[in-house]
Amino acid sequence: SERPQNIWHFEELLPIVDKRAQARVGQFSGYTPLIRADRLGAELGLSNLFLKDDSSSRPSFSYKDRVVAMSIARLLERGKTEIGCVSTGNVGTAVASLAAKAGVDAFIFYPNRLEEQKARGCMALGAKVCQVEGNYDEANRRCREVAEATGLDFANITLRPFYAEGAKTAAFEIVEQLDWESPDHIITAAAGGTLSSRLHKGLGELQLLGLSETDSTRIHIAQPSGCNPIASAIIAEEAEVHPVTPETAAHSLAIGAPGDGYLVIDAVLKRGGTGGFASDPEIFAGIDLLAATEGL
Ligand SMILES: *Cc1c(COP(=O)(O)O)cnc(C)c1O
Numbered sequence: 001s002e003r004p005q006n007i008w009h010f011e012e013l014l015p016i017v018d019k020r021a022q023a024r025v026g027q028f029s030g031y032t033p034l035i036r037a038d039r040l041g042a043e044l045g046l047s048n049l050f051l052k053d054d055s056s057s058r059p060s061f062s063y064k065d066r067v068v069a070m071s072i073a074r075l076l077e078r079g080k081t082e083i084g085c086v087s088t089g090n091v092g093t094a095v096a097s098l099a100a101k102a103g104v105d106a107f108i109f110y111p112n113r114l115e116e117q118k119a120r121g122c123m124a125l126g127a128k129v130c131q132v133e134g135n136y137d138e139a140n141r142r143c144r145e146v147a148e149a150t151g152l153d154f155a156n157i158t159l160r161p162f163y164a165e166g167a168k169t170a171a172f173e174i175v176e177q178l179d180w181e182s183p184d185h186i187i188t189a190a191a192g193g194t195l196s197s198r199l200h201k202g203l204g205e206l207q208l209l210g211l212s213e214t215d216s217t218r219i220h221i222a223q224p225s226g227c228n229p230i231a232s233a234i235i236a237e238e239a240e241v242h243p244v245t246p247e248t249a250a251h252s253l254a255i256g257a258p259g260d261g262y263l264v265i266d267a268v269l270k271r272g273g274t275g276g277f278a279s280d281p282e283i284f285a286g287i288d289l290l291a292a293t294e295g296l
Contacts, residue, residue: 034135
């Protein structure tokens with residue numbers, strides 16, 4: 001409890017050993033509040049509901065600070081000074097922000113469907129921004145080619161194993177914040193599938209270390225009905241994800257070919273969870289309900 005309340009709180013369980021790299025990135029990332037949500041819970045008929053509020057993470061106000069901090073720390077550990085990423089928005093903002101602070105040059109590749117303001121935010125943070133023709137999955141393919149041709153490190157492609165480990169920190173924090181009593185259920189939105197699959201991994205590590213009894217915690221995932229390849233596979237009891245062409249206003253979740261989809265299916269199956277989806281109007285209604293009941 002006396003440790004710094006940031007992404008490095010559980011440093012022994014993370015793949016970065018260089019303390020100087022740790023000191024240069026993520027000092028204000030992660031360790032977000034777990035908010036008791038009684039008013040939203042009452043609306044939904046749930047008596048013990050909490051919200052893990054990653055919108056208060058620094059510097060970029062989303063869970064992507066956790067994962068990108070790990071990629072940039074790895075980059076610094078290797079003594080490199082340039083990083084790229086492919087983004088539907090939040091990864092790009094996290095890369096641009098964390099790279100600016102660490103003195104790293106950032107190159108953000110984003111699909112042309114992205115909202116203009118998100119790209120402008122990255123430019124204001126000093127990143128070079130490149131718009132790629134097509135949707136996220138097409139941009140992702142082009143970035144693999146760029147990585148191969150130039151040797152540029154990509155936060156969520158070439159550095160992906162480090163990126164993914166950062167997502168575990170949310171699981172560690174949730175259990176610690178509940179006094180080491182793992183919750184019955186965790187529900188999260190899924191896009192590429194990194195967060196949900198690594199919550200599963202993080203819970204597993206706490207169990208292995210004897211820090212908490214986490215085996216009975218179920219993990220459930222939600223997707224927009226216009227981009228629900230993981231949820232549909234879970235519902236149809238298939239072991240593989242069939243890629244789709246995204247058609248949803250939830251741009252942060254519009255990944256039609258999710259790289260970690262099979263890991264999510266595995267996590268949900270092993271833990272007895274479920275997959276579900278919501279239409280865009282239902283998503284907007286959910287945003288309004290959250291705002292009106294919890295002020296978020
Ligand atoms: C990235 C993201 C997620 C989860 O994405 P994964 O790729 O599945 O880890 C959920 N919500 C928001 C707002 C996001 O930006």
